[in-house]
Amino acid sequence: MKKRRFLLFLNGLLGFFVFALFSVFFAGYSFGIIIDRLVAYVDDTAITLSDLENETEKVRKTAPYMTQKEILHSMINRLLLLKEARKIRLQAQTDDELINAYLDIRIKSRIFIKEEDISEFYNKHREEFKGQDELLVRDQIEKYLIEKEFNDILKKHLEELWQQAEIKILITDK
């Protein structure tokens, strides 16, 4: 009887240590909650985790398919464009206006679509216009070509800016 009680006591003591170890392990692990951190930087400008979370929440309302990595890249692009706009001393009420002003000067003002390009595009895609006269779809084609050219130049310009700046992304892809 005494031996059984002793074994039960020993069993209990062992159980206590197992519980205690388990608890300490989890307790220690839980101290490591990340409150905030640097997730990326562009030259001397830092982007924090809370910035990224706020931006993600905002962006996903309109574009739920965007990954956090894509959102971070777009934040970096914005910073690069803002820096360039400030370099040439542009001024605006908001950052968005400043970026638009920069894009107008740096990219849009350089886009010029020739009449030949519109005709060439029309001839190449004549079937898609279902027999509509070129004159009728001219504005539509011009708009499309301007947009395409704008995106191409912007992409190239951003690639250049990425190469010229010191950029580091500190979080893994999500």
Add this chain to the structure above:
Amino acid sequence: MNLFIRAFVFIYIFLILPDAFASQPNYKSPISNIEVEGLYSIKKEELLNLLCLRIGEVLDRNALSIGIKRAFLKGIFDDIVIEGSPDYANIYVRVQEKMIIDKIEIIGNNHFSNKFIKNNFGVKESERVSPIRISQGINSLREQMKKRGFPNSVVNYSITPLKATKCYLKLTIYEGSPEIINKIVITGNYEIVRSYLNLSEGDIYDETRMERLKINILDYLIKQEHIGVYIKYEFKDGILSIDLHSGRRLEIIFVGNDSITDKTLKEEIFFYEIDEINLDIAEEMKTRLISAYHKRGFPFADIISIMSETPDTVSLNFYIFEGVRYRVREISFAGTKMPGERLINILTLRKRDFFDITAIEPNRETLIEFLHSLGYLEAIVASPEISMYDDLVDIVFFVTEGEQTIISNIIFFNNKFFTEAELLAKIPLKPGVPYNELDISDARQKIQNSYARSGFIKARVLPESIFTNHSAEIKFIIEEGEMTSFGKTIVVGNERTKLKVIERELQHKESDPFNYSLVLKERHQLQRLGLFRDVDVKLSDYIVENKRDIIYYLDEANHGVIEFGVGYGEYERYRLFLDLSYKNLWGMNRFGSLRTELSSLEKRFIISYIDPWFIFTNRRFSFKSLLLFEDRKDISLDTRDILYKLRRTSASAGLEKNINENIKADLYYLFSVVNTSDVKPDIILSREDVGTLIISGFKSGLIFDTRDNPFEPTKGVLTGLSVKIASSLFLGETDFIKVIFYGNKYLKLSDRIVFATSLSGGIAEGFSSTNELPIVERFFLGGRTSVRGYAQDMLGPKGKDGNPTGGNVFAMGNVELRTDVGRDIGIVGFFDAGNVWQNISQVDISGFKFTTGIGLRYKTPVGPLRIDYGFKLKREPGESRGELHFSLGHAF
């Protein structure tokens, strides 16, 4: 058993599990502990302050996010992570610093030197690693290697971490094969190209030499007055082709220019950038020449230009009729009661100057603007009447002033921070004074500045004037904007200087009203420390609760200096010094130096230490201390006989205090062990003149200095008084008191002439058991900085063998006329007077010795190199006529 199980379950459920699995942060828990990991370069306190983390305060996530960005601006971090316990009571800050390049090793280079590679790579040792800087450095290096004939060079790099944040950067260079010049083909002007070309067949092609060649040839041909020069070079497939066409020579001939030289006229029509001459350009040149004549007092000058051409030359002949040259005799004003002198002062036309006819109209407009600014808003100034007599001109301006407009009232709108009375007190305007637009603009600026100094950095003030008859009501419409306060101060670039050194120069505190002029003042203070090559200040983009952070970007200078010099003086002959100093000991802006001075007469070793920010009884002082070992001989300059030998060990320590910008006070304790030997018997005045003597005492001084430049003063005053007391009470062996005063005044008489004068005197008296001062403490005069007609120390009482004994009283006066004759050379005329007497009872005005002389100066950044020759004006029989002195720095 049940008890045990119950106890385990209780402990586990109620004490451990909640802590372990709580995932919702409890925002109410104040921070109780902060641990930081990975921080080497700055103090934990600085980082936590930037991060806005304080023990006892509840964590604010928004502030923390901005804090991370703020800390990142320091430029030393590569990663910052803030972790915490679920209730945010325990915070863990993990940072990773950007590595510092401890050493750059270069391997694989044969043709290019390590110095060339380091200079063109641009990244330096002790910089933080920046991949983009390294990549840009490699590109720039490769570009330079390509220019020097190695187009296929490759540069790779690797980084090896060392201890803490240090790392080692290895550059591996693959130069590739060079481009060799197989053939040189020169077309056009072969001779000129050949004389400047320093590349030959078989050499490695060097683009930089070709760029230099082009510049040199263009310079040469432009100096030869060639126009339309064409030069082009190309290197392709081993062939260097150079094509030079030297264009045509432009020959400009002036005929009839008696008053202005050809050189001056050519400068007026500078033609160097012209490729070709045509009739339009010739006409433009003619107009410029006529204008040049008008400005120099020839109102009737006229010029005819004739151009002729050959295949090699373009000739341009200017036939000049100068006419009479006029000077302005009188300038007067009709129709105004205003004093003529007041109006003349605002004009560029001046009496006795050459008459510049082109200045008449601008001066008339200036007069109108001036009258308007005084409230004569309807003032008219008609074209002046110009009367010419022989070669003189009288000018009369006819003025119709009209009625003066007076300010009737001043009103302020929308002012909340300042009351109307406060604003009125800040401006120079008041009702009843004449309306003056300049004063109104000045008042607007003053109001705006007052707001800016009180934190309203976006405040705008718009003045409006409402006129009724001839009175004006002035309205200042104010947009105050929101008040901004100082946020945190971020200091970037202080790798070797402690933050404390920078913070103590800052005058603002966090939350004080923002004041940009204070920021500029702080920047100036930091620059004055001498620790930084450049100090830049920026306002941070991060604004929290209208608090604006300030970022100071510091570019640290080299703090260690080695100076070495050799010189020659007429007294000590050859001399040499070596000075090792460091002005940022322990990163605290403390200065230490070790100086050695050697000459044929002395050996001197000086160790000094200065702490510019020494706190004593809650006040700031400069602490200065010095240790000196000296072994010297004093000689007679004529015979070079030794007067006495001196070995001295001295220590001094004391405090200096800048009472204001111009007044400085100091107090030092001095302790010296002096051993005097081989003393000429006739100069021994007391038992203390021979053997070992301990001198211990205090010295205090007061200096008033308003000089514009301590090395080359052109205006201001330097005056001072010093008192030294040595006594056996301070463990010395001699007792005396010594007082010295001096006063120097500098006056700028013109741009090139400075009048400098100095008056000084001293008196000393022994007390207790000391009758005569020891020889090292007595006054001596004569030499390069005192009475310059006499040799070093040769004035005053002498022993029976004619050797100077020095004295207890001296008086001296000096006058200099310093002229600058250009090219950093100056000529100085001087007059010195003074003498030394044994004691006050022997002072006799008739005993003054006078010398005059002339000197030559050559300006250097630390004062002029100086040669003076002084003539004795009261020469005693047997004395020389004068003395020659070489030295550095002004005499006073």
